[in-house]
Amino acid sequence: MNIEFRQAILPRELRSLTRFDRKVFSPADAFPPSYWKECEAWWMLLNGRKTGCCAFQRDIEFLEDIAPDGRNPAREGFLYIATTGLLPEYQGRNLGALLKAWEIAYARHHGFRRIVTNTRRRNKRMIELNKAFGFQIVRTTPRYYAEPVDATVVMELRLSQRK
Template sequence: MTAADIPAVHELECRLFPVDAWPLQMFVDELAQAETRHYLVAERAGRIVGYAGLMCMEPISDVQTIAVVPEQESQGIGSALLTELIEESRRRRAEDVLLEVRADNPRAQQLYRRYGFQQIHVRPRYYRDGVDALIMRLRLGTRGLHTTPREADHP
């Protein structure tokens, strides 16, 4: 993600997360912290169709955001974004990757579980509309966990 991508990303953010959308300035501020942040976009036909961001402060990485436009879901974009965030976490020597996911978003929860994330906590009423957040963790450590979905999770 570059500064030039921010207006399009913010437009998607407002469309995809109308209640919890980040202000445009937040994306600007996040990109300005390259020493602890990593943001990327996914494009199709010159159009941004997904984006993701990571904050890493050794030994913890935290997925700040990940989103894919609904009309492009189930095409591997979310998986590609998540894989890159996990790989960046490894490059930055994180031992754990954390994230929050809406309790009412089973599709996202399933994606994270395929990558080995496990729920470790619940934050009641975390989102502005009162929905709980599930806190999930992927342990990287020295166990060499994979960054692709587990074979057992595929039919």
């Protein structure tokens, strides 16, 4: 089994990212192309195949669920994980744990002191996976998602080193 993490090249791989996203998430949860351009996206390749993808925003805090202007402010040392996903046929095989471990290694390697992320309240798998890696729930904001309406669970992991 050969695993590789490779940064997606934007805008060249924008279509590949949006196509992948639509296979993993429902249309309501998939990112618009404009949002991918704001992110640093990474592929997880398994034997050369794109099986997983995650996207970061560096030095960004996730607050858009409660901020009056609905925006995420810049905050040095914070890494916002905007998405983590595996193709359906690769889910449930612990590859999510591998991707999560890599995300945390990335954050530590780059000197971030906190990781923030959010997911649907009904997404028990993601919430449990985050908890298994030490993430804690910081708040739950109702009606953040549409189709179906759901709350967002905001989670964070504090890392020891400082940026």
